[in-house]
Amino acid sequence: QKEVEQNSGPLSVPEGAIASLNCTYSDRVSQSFFWYRQYSGKSPELIMSIYSNGDKEDGRFTAQLNKASQYVSLLIRDSQPSDSATYLCAVNRGNTGKLIFGQGTTLQVKP
């Protein structure tokens, strides 16, 4: 079992729809969770971080965390073609100072 798992996709949604990206993790002691966006050939860019159970909203993005289910998700409302990218879920491994990344989900937003 991978430490951080994501469906590789591609996830295809029409412009204006809600895109839902999911991530599960195996380390129960993880406390910090991050979503990065990566355009092809570019470096990952932080979108959201979340540390507590529940929802955290930032503009069109909402991160959701459920530690009991070891599940973190990212919702993108009013999806735009410019949101088309690979989204990486990252989980802090215990107290090691290391982030473990999922393989990423490719999102395609069609006009």
Place this chain on the structure above:
Amino acid sequence: DADVTQTPRNRITKTGKRIMLECSQTKGHDRMYWYRQDPGLGLRLIYYSFDVKDINKGEISDGYSVSRQAQAKFSLSLESAIPNQTALYFCATRGGAGETQYFGPGTRLLVL
């Protein structure tokens, strides 16, 4: 100016050559990391450093070495490059509120 810089941005080399990839940061973070990214394999950690005197192997350190010359500089070396080290390499720093990790722009390496 970018907070995390990498040089070179692109490099073509031949099998057996020694090369060095450099990373500099102005964020003042103690923690620095080197990753490689390959299609379908995601980001894999090569080495990481929590300060100048603390360097640790990641999950794929074989064939690589690192040097932390200063808090702001962390270099990755390929002692004898081989074709399967062809990849996109990222340097990252971590710190600040929430211990956020920030990536450099990447170095695209091709080993012939």
